[in-house]
Amino acid sequence: MKLASKQGSGPQQQQHVPPNNYTSRNPVSRVERLLRERELGDPTGSVISENEQRAGAGGEWVNADEDELLDAAVAAVRASSEKREAQGGRPLKQRLLVVANRLPVSAVRRGEDSWSLEISAGGLVSALLGVEFEAKWIGWAGVNVPDETGQRALTKALAEKRCIPVFLDEEIVHQYYNGYSNNILWPLFHYLGLPQEDRLATTRSFQSQFDAYKKANQMFADVVNQYYEEGDVVWCHDYHLMYLPKYLKDYDSKMKVGWFLHTPFPSSEIHRTLPSRSELLRSVLAADLVGFHTYDYARHFVSACTRILGFEGTPEGVEDQGKLTRVAAFPIGIDSDRFTRALELPQVRNHIKDLKERFSGRKVMLGVDRLDMIKGIPQKILAFEKFLEENPAWRDKVVLLQIAVPTRTDVPEYQKLTSQVHEIVGRINGRFGTLTAVPIHHLDRSLDFHALCALYAITDVAIVTSLRDGMNLVSYEFVACQEEKKGVLILSEFAGAAQSLGAGALLVNPWNITEVANSIGYALNMPADEREKRHRHNFAHVTTHTAQDWAETFVSELNDTIVEAQLRTRQVPPFLPTKIAVERYLQSRNRLLILIKEMELKLHPELKDPLSALCNDPKTTVVVVSGSDRSVLDDNFGEYNMWLAAENGMFLRLTKGEWMTTMPEHLNMDWVESVKHVFEYFTERTPRSHFEQRDTSLVWNYKYADVEFGRLQARDMLQHLWTGPISNAAVDVVQGSRSVEVRAVGVTKGAAIDRILGEIVHSKCMVTPIDYVLCIGHFLGKDEDIYTFFEPELPAEPLNSSRTKAAEMGKSSATERKTSKLSSVRNSLRTSHGRAQKVSVGSERKTTINYSFAGSRSPQDKLAWNEGSSVLDLNGNNYFSCAVGRKRSNARYLLDSADDVVTFLRDLAAAPRGPPR
Numbered sequence: 001m002k003l004a005s006k007q008g009s010g011p012q013q014q015q016h017v018p019p020n021n022y023t024s025r026n027p028v029s030r031v032e033r034l035l036r037e038r039e040l041g042d043p044t045g046s047v048i049s050e051n052e053q054r055a056g057a058g059g060e061w062v063n064a065d066e067d068e069l070l071d072a073a074v075a076a077v078r079a080s081s082e083k084r085e086a087q088g089g090r091p092l093k094q095r096l097l098v099v100a101n102r103l104p105v106s107a108v109r110r111g112e113d114s115w116s117l118e119i120s121a122g123g124l125v126s127a128l129l130g131v132e133f134e135a136k137w138i139g140w141a142g143v144n145v146p147d148e149t150g151q152r153a154l155t156k157a158l159a160e161k162r163c164i165p166v167f168l169d170e171e172i173v174h175q176y177y178n179g180y181s182n183n184i185l186w187p188l189f190h191y192l193g194l195p196q197e198d199r200l201a202t203t204r205s206f207q208s209q210f211d212a213y214k215k216a217n218q219m220f221a222d223v224v225n226q227y228y229e230e231g232d233v234v235w236c237h238d239y240h241l242m243y244l245p246k247y248l249k250d251y252d253s254k255m256k257v258g259w260f261l262h263t264p265f266p267s268s269e270i271h272r273t274l275p276s277r278s279e280l281l282r283s284v285l286a287a288d289l290v291g292f293h294t295y296d297y298a299r300h301f302v303s304a305c306t307r308i309l310g311f312e313g314t315p316e317g318v319e320d321q322g323k324l325t326r327v328a329a330f331p332i333g334i335d336s337d338r339f340t341r342a343l344e345l346p347q348v349r350n351h352i353k354d355l356k357e358r359f360s361g362r363k364v365m366l367g368v369d370r371l372d373m374i375k376g377i378p379q380k381i382l383a384f385e386k387f388l389e390e391n392p393a394w395r396d397k398v399v400l401l402q403i404a405v406p407t408r409t410d411v412p413e414y415q416k417l418t419s420q421v422h423e424i425v426g427r428i429n430g431r432f433g434t435l436t437a438v439p440i441h442h443l444d445r446s447l448d449f450h451a452l453c454a455l456y457a458i459t460d461v462a463i464v465t466s467l468r469d470g471m472n473l474v475s476y477e478f479v480a481c482q483e484e485k486k487g488v489l490i491l492s493e494f495a496g497a498a499q500s501l502g503a504g505a506l507l508v509n510p511w512n513i514t515e516v517a518n519s520i521g522y523a524l525n526m527p528a529d530e531r532e533k534r535h536r537h538n539f540a541h542v543t544t545h546t547a548q549d550w551a552e553t554f555v556s557e558l559n560d561t562i563v564e565a566q567l568r569t570r571q572v573p574p575f576l577p578t579k580i581a582v583e584r585y586l587q588s589r590n591r592l593l594i595l596i597k598e599m600e601l602k603l604h605p606e607l608k609d610p611l612s613a614l615c616n617d618p619k620t621t622v623v624v625v626s627g628s629d630r631s632v633l634d635d636n637f638g639e640y641n642m643w644l645a646a647e648n649g650m651f652l653r654l655t656k657g658e659w660m661t662t663m664p665e666h667l668n669m670d671w672v673e674s675v676k677h678v679f680e681y682f683t684e685r686t687p688r689s690h691f692e693q694r695d696t697s698l699v700w701n702y703k704y705a706d707v708e709f710g711r712l713q714a715r716d717m718l719q720h721l722w723t724g725p726i727s728n729a730a731v732d733v734v735q736g737s738r739s740v741e742v743r744a745v746g747v748t749k750g751a752a753i754d755r756i757l758g759e760i761v762h763s764k765c766m767v768t769p770i771d772y773v774l775c776i777g778h779f780l781g782k783d784e785d786i787y788t789f790f791e792p793e794l795p796a797e798p799l800n801s802s803r804t805k806a807a808e809m810g811k812s813s814a815t816e817r818k819t820s821k822l823s824s825v826r827n828s829l830r831t832s833h834g835r836a837q838k839v840s841v842g843s844e845r846k847t848t849i850n851y852s853f854a855g856s857r858s859p860q861d862k863l864a865w866n867e868g869s870s871v872l873d874l875n876g877n878n879y880f881s882c883a884v885g886r887k888r889s890n891a892r893y894l895l896d897s898a899d900d901v902v903t904f905l906r907d908l909a910a911a912p913r914g915p916p917r
Ligand SMILES: O=P(O)(O)OC[C@H]1O[C@H](O[C@H]2O[C@H](CO)[C@@H](O)[C@H](O)[C@H]2O)[C@H](O)[C@@H](O)[C@@H]1O
Pocket: 102, 121, 122, 123, 124, 125, 127, 238, 262, 263, 332, 407, 408, 469, 470, 471, 472, 473
């Protein structure tokens, strides 16, 4: 996947990073980085003090006490952050609301108004047990409570544990939990496909289950909303609650919402089979931050959003109309200390002793799984059978202990699995067992924490054969308990944990029974030094990547993401104050009008005369910048007295002169041939589409094709490109409304302006600095850097905005600030970077590029010309950047449509002209 880095704001700083941008562990906090990018610099400034009031990067979490295991569960939901209040020095706490389908405790009714609470089993609960937070946990208590008395009593009992129940009735649980969540989403996300929808076999259709799913999500949202206070962080968990971010944001768009998926997110090819594929993605995208266990899952999610929704995938996440949802990988961990501490407890030591005696003379193999089809339990047992079959000498020397925790027992698939596993175990024990010993000990129940720790500690070989698994914490827990024994971990390559424990484990494909059987043999015979080496590696990982880190990183990133979104000024700008823009135009001495046209270059007939008038005004320079090639610009604008910038400014000409190239040196174009193959392939398969090859880009256009089909093809094309020819190339991919463009990195309209202006200034021999800039256009988000090109030296605010008013009241000097650096710059572009050179249209001669990318120079630095003279004398009031037809933009102003542009340019042209310069 080719992704442009966000490390620099200027086009010159665009660089390419390896495709792991969805990972979250950055050395510098995201906000700091953004501040640096935005040259706000001082981390004690006003923006950061807003940031100070959040938990997160650098924040200290308050540790809660941990007594009993149940209290530990409660502590798990106690997220607290301490940050110093800007003035008083008092700590500010940020509350965290953890929302998951299941509470960390399940309720068991003891009487009309009495309840006992038990710890729920499963990875999500275990992970959060390892986290010390000051927070509330909102979820389902795993039980139907139809009566008010019961609900009241349970609410009270849970409140002591900082848990808040969501009461779901039986029918909803059937359709939402057993049905949509566990019979549809769960198998699909684990690559087991969708169940057949058979109206004759069940009254529950996909649709009714989906409706119940939405209803349940709404019920969770209602409860969250009831407890939510401004400033809280709401962390939603898992596939049960994919609608929750949307419903929460419907309540309050300012709510800080994160969503984390504990399962895999499958390839978009799998996700697209889901009838409600788009709605679910859109609802998740309402969150501010979306997290996954691995980079792969994050990448799959982003590609599902680009392919299914047609949104833009960026290195940061998914973007739609300027609204970014951050997507990142946050691999979960465990609280390893809790396990190592438990091993020291007398009752655990006793248990260990008993188990050692019980299995003395035999090597112990261990499997611990919920009895779920994704865990590959039949595959594991069949591999063990094969091993025994092929290694008779081991038959009385090894035992497999399989803990199979019953789960989702109301779902028919799980019931079938239970019978299947029992049948296989019975057969194998019958085949290889003796009167006194059986090779497989199969337990259909859960163990308590201490029993589990003892089992992990005495195990020689742990075996995890998940067919798919979000992470698999059992493998982490086993490693944490093996400091003494240094046993071997056999681990499915399809578990998320394979990415972190792969170096120390024996990785297997669970579908390959022969391979798994061989690995069992290899593990049982592994020499001590190899075991030691492998264990060391994994132990170091497990003890340093803890559940606490995971949760802190997520919450901190969520806070940062929100501050960042506020800083990221993809805002809704005000409308262009056309009257003022005309007035200022009249008052100025040297104006620059930059008109940007994307694909459709045909000039509006009513614009011909005004454009001629503007072009012929000696105090005005008009430039048309386009992604199109030279001949297209020639055909459409050749008759005017203006500058043309083709292929995003790579070629330039005054209409009276010849084309010149401003192409940077060292522009890597090695990718062209392979991209061309992909374009040819899709052109052949998409009637009425075509592609153009330009000097710095390739554009596939489907504006004349069937729109729907064209879009589908474009999404497929992007997938082909990302996974193939451009996966390592220095290119940007720009998705247009009817086009896909692949262009060399740095070929943006903003980057072009730097080079173009140098050329114009030089060739026009300007003596008067440019004191008015109008930059107006209709194009894609990627090229928006053109609007910000002039910004660093200008006040940040446009006219009419609320922030400008504040600035005008207190800091009018900002608006008056002029381009002070201009005269201090000694070397002009020309002398430092040379001149553009002429080429003729269609010429093979590609002259060397004389402008190298300009780094982080300010526009004035960029545009200083000969020895000390100024190119720009622009103050904020005379700068009008204006986006057409976009809702959000980096431009200062908006115009609704092309018609508004025509009206405005007509007004501008009709304004009285000044004397020649
Ligand atoms: O609540 P249940 O229906 O009984 O299911 C138990 C949990 O199963 C899933 O666990 C996942 O989360 C683990 C921690 O991130 C991860 O290691 C594992 O690979 C996943 O399968 C499910 O995602 C949870 O919501 C359930 O609570």
